[in-house]
Amino acid sequence: MRLNGEICQKEEEDKRVSELNNKAESLHSMIGVEFPQPKQKMIVGYALTSKKKKSFLQPKLEVLARDKGIIFVAIDIDRPLSDQGPFDVVLHKLLGKEWCDVIEEYRQNHPEVTVLDPPHAIERLHNRQSMLQDVEDLNLSEYHGKVGVPRQMVITRDPLSIPEEVTKAGLKLPLVAKPLLVDGSAKSHELFLAYDQYSLSELEPPLVLQEFVNHGGVLFKIYIVGETIKVLRRFSLPNVCKHELEKVVGAYPFPRVSSASASADDADLDPTIAELPPQPLLERLARELHHRLGLQLFNIDMIREHGARDVFYVIDINYFPGYGKMPDYEHIFTDFLLSLMQSKFNKRPVT
CATH class of the missing domain: 3.40.50.11370 (Rossmann fold)
Structure with missing residues (x-):
């Protein structure tokens, strides 16, 4: 049992401790030191x-x-x-x-x-015509390179009219044929490389026809997670020479390059082909598209024109890509x- 004097003394000690704690907190606040906070879920x-x-x-x-x-x-x-x-x-x-x-x-x-991300922003990437419109307007010449879009056209009519439409537009063979809509189905990822005009009439509209740009068989997959940029190399189609173009006819399936097995990061490649795009160019490109598209999670498929170190083309943009194939994605995403x-x-x- 405590006496009244002991109780009063204890109350005085508690009061002094409280005052000292308040002063300490005030001092820590003044010098910018924060008390540890419980982890928030x-x-x-x-x-x-x-x-x-x-x-x-x-x-x-x-x-x-x-x-x-x-x-x-x-x-x-x-x-x-x-x-x-x-x-x-x-x-x-x-x-x-x-x-x-x-x-x-x-x-x-x-x-x-x-x-x-916002559905209306994601929707733009479900159409291969609208997804690249913002890239066409970019001027990144001050950032160690030029970024553009291959010449392309949209076909919605009967396939028999495609050769005539291509001739009118002045597109050069070979052409990459892509389904216009990206709806998540396997069919929306079926791409073809058409070597002659006759094979164009065998394609199924609606589709986008895009001039094939020789790029040394290497594609750059640029993953965007907020402000973080990660670039991976993937094997792509080899260059097409004029001699080959004269001999080959038909439309051939375009192999997918998104799988990890298509990685070219450790391959022994010509440095002029394997060299990654300049970091300032990538940062500016990502920042511009992040602002224009209104998206945080996307990736850009980009190629370098063969023989031109600083000329690049964006050929596809994908929403919420396969981040699981990106090294260290767990730390980047968290x-x-x-x-x-x-x-x-x-x-x-x-x-």
């Missing part, structure tokens, strides 16, 4: 196809994310999105007008949630997510 809701979920949400990513306080939660597309969560970030890659309407309404009703939360925290009004 970041909830990322995701709506992905089963294929994208398997390639992106790999165990290593989820383990690293948990260590950094990031929790991935699956969104049930059969339930109202507003009834789920709460989320700090919504990550999605689903097609269809119904889903676009759902996510757009959610964005309007929940401005506090970061949605990656750091990006944390930067979104930090940015949101910095924008909060000071009270």
Whole structure:
């Protein structure tokens, strides 16, 4: 049992300790030292196809994310999105007008949630004509190179009219034929290289015809995650010489170059072909497209014109590409997510 004097003495000691703590906190605040705060959980809701979920949400990513306080939660597309969560970030890659309407309404009703990315912005990359329009307007000559788009045209008519349309437009063979719409199906990724005009009439509109640019058989895949840029080399089609063009006829399937097995990063290549595009050029290109497209997650397929060190062409832009094929993507993506939360925290009004 404590006496009254002991109780009063204890109260005085507690008061002095409290005053000292307040002074210490004030001093730390003045010199810019912050007290450690408990780790805050970041909830990322995701709506992905089963294929994208398997390639992106790999165990290593989820383990690293948990260590950094990031929790991935699956969104049930059969339930109202507003009834789920709460989320700090919504990550999605689903097609269809119904889903676009759902996510757009959610964005309007929940401005506090970061949605990656706006459906109307993603929609532009579902059309191979609109996806490259912003690149055509760029002038990056002050950034150690020139970036453009190969000459191309859109065909929507009967295939028998294609040779005549190509002649009128003055496009030169060979031509890369690509489906106009990118709808996630295997067919939308079926590309052909047409060597003669007669084979053009065998193609199936609607499609985009793009002049083939000799590029030494190497394509640069430029991955964008927020402000981070990662460049990988992939093997592509070899150069086409005039002699070959005179001998070869028909339209041949264009091999896909997105798989890791097509990597050319460790190959013994001619330095003039293997040299990566200049970093200032890539940074400016990524920044411009990020602003013009309104997207945070995309990749750019780019080639260098053979024999010209500083002339490049963008031939495709893809939304939320296969980041799982990008080395160290787990750290890059989790750091990006944390930067979104930090940015949101910095924008909060000071009270």
